[in-house]
Amino acid sequence: MTPAHLSLASVPTPLVRAERLQRQLGCGPLWIKRDDLTGLELSGNKVRKLEFIAADALAAGCDTLVTEGTPQSNHCRATAAVCARLGLGCTLLLRPKAPAGPPLGNHLLDALFGAETREFSREEFAARREQIVAQVCDELRSAGRKPRWTPMGASEPLGCWGYMSAAAELNEQLRSAGVGECDVVVAVSSGATYAGLVLGRLLHGLGGLRVWAVPVSDDAAYHRESVSRLCEAVLAQFGLPVRFDAAELRFIDGFVGAGYAIPYAAAMDALGLLARLEGIVLDPVYTAKAFCALLDGIRRGALARERPAVFIHTGGIFSGFAWPEVVRDATG
Numbered sequence: 340m341t342p343a344h345l346s347l348a349s350v351p352t353p354l355v356r357a358e359r360l361q362r363q364l365g366c367g368p369l370w371i372k373r374d375d376l377t378g379l380e381l382s383g384n385k386v387r388k389l390e391f392i393a394a395d396a397l398a399a400g401c402d403t404l405v406t407e408g409t410p411q412s413n414h415c416r417a418t419a420a421v422c423a424r425l426g427l428g429c430t431l432l433l434r435p436k437a438p439a440g441p442p443l444g445n446h447l448l449d450a451l452f453g454a455e456t457r458e459f460s461r462e463e464f465a466a467r468r469e470q471i472v473a474q475v476c477d478e479l480r481s482a483g484r485k486p487r488w489t490p491m492g493a494s495e496p497l498g499c500w501g502y503m504s505a506a507a508e509l510n511e512q513l514r515s516a517g518v519g520e521c522d523v524v525v526a527v528s529s530g531a532t533y534a535g536l537v538l539g540r541l542l543h544g545l546g547g548l549r550v551w552a553v554p555v556s557d558d559a560a561y562h563r564e565s566v567s568r569l570c571e572a573v574l575a576q577f578g579l580p581v582r583f584d585a586a587e588l589r590f591i592d593g594f595v596g597a598g599y600a601i602p603y604a605a606a607m608d609a610l611g612l613l614a615r616l617e618g619i620v621l622d623p624v625y626t627a628k629a630f631c632a633l634l635d636g637i638r639r640g641a642l643a644r645e646r647p648a649v650f651i652h653t654g655g656i657f658s659g660f661a662w663p664e665v666v667r668d669a670t671g
């Protein structure tokens with residue numbers, strides 16, 4: 340039933356206790372699922388999705404992956420690394436344009452992995468996205484390549500399988516650790532990570548996991564709609580024997596701040612706290628905000644009281660090095 344996938348990520352990723360943090364907060368058991376450790380160049384959540392997308396591309400005889408994101412996109416960087424590893428071409432449609440000066444963080448790695456990058460203003464890309472994608476793919480075909488497109492974050496139905504498997508992996512680790520019911524907290528943006536976890540929970544009968552998504556762009560209403568659509572599309576495309584109801588989706592809203600990739604003090608404090616107490620590095624765009632939501636829930640007594648809490652660290656380390664002044668604010 341599971342579609343073909345390549346083995347690219349280092350899995351299972353560790354599930355670790357955050358005991359010093361737990362003591363400091365005076366709460367119940369806290370765990371961190373280290374999906375930032377799926378591999379150095381491939382680090383983070385995107386590679387679990389790309390294992391399925393790349394297998395599909397190879398099966399269809401494609402020789403180039405084409406995708407989209409910001410210059411600091413972890414997804415674009417992971418795609419570029421996957422392509423380098425598999426000997427595929429990689430074309431990245433970046434928007435907005437990168438800031439002037441030498442490339443930094445993920446953008447630097449895109450270049451190092453040999454990806455071709457094309458930059459667009461936010462407005463131009465938003466207005467002409469479909470035409471731009473079609474035109475770039477046509478151009479590649481005219482040049483004798485066979486492109487395979489995947490949208491932002493590899494959040495297409497096939498990409499959801501990465502976290503459907505990860506849900507089973509996490510459940511197995513929790514069982515070995517003697518954890519039954521628990522709250523799982525993860526950041527949501529393009530949606531396939533959360534959609535995969537929710538579907539994996541249904542498919543594998545993991546009723547003990549309550550999975551909460553923390554929007555780091557838009558709001559809960561937007562993500563309820565977009566994740567539902569993705570879940571329905573997976574069920575339809577793969578004929579899965581589960582029933583999905585949007586009421587299954589749980590969100591912790593209010594932690595986006597002023598917008599996607601715009602940092603704020605409480606999130607950077609959360610990043611600093613985890614670094615000092617556990618030696619684990621979050622990223623300013625996704626995981627710092629999601630972790631901030633978890634800390635807030637713990638401090639209010641809503642999380643890590645009756646049930647253990649599990650934070651899924653979805654990666655993003657390189658973007659912190661593109662915004663050193665932001666991360667410097669988190670140093671205690």
Ligand SMILES: *Cc1c(COP(=O)(O)O)cnc(C)c1O
Pocket residue numbers: 383384413414492494526527528529530531532533622625626653654655
């Ligand atoms: C992309 C990303 C997410 C969000 O995952 P989606 O599947 O896009 O919702 C979370 N954390 C990091 C570090 C990411 O790069």
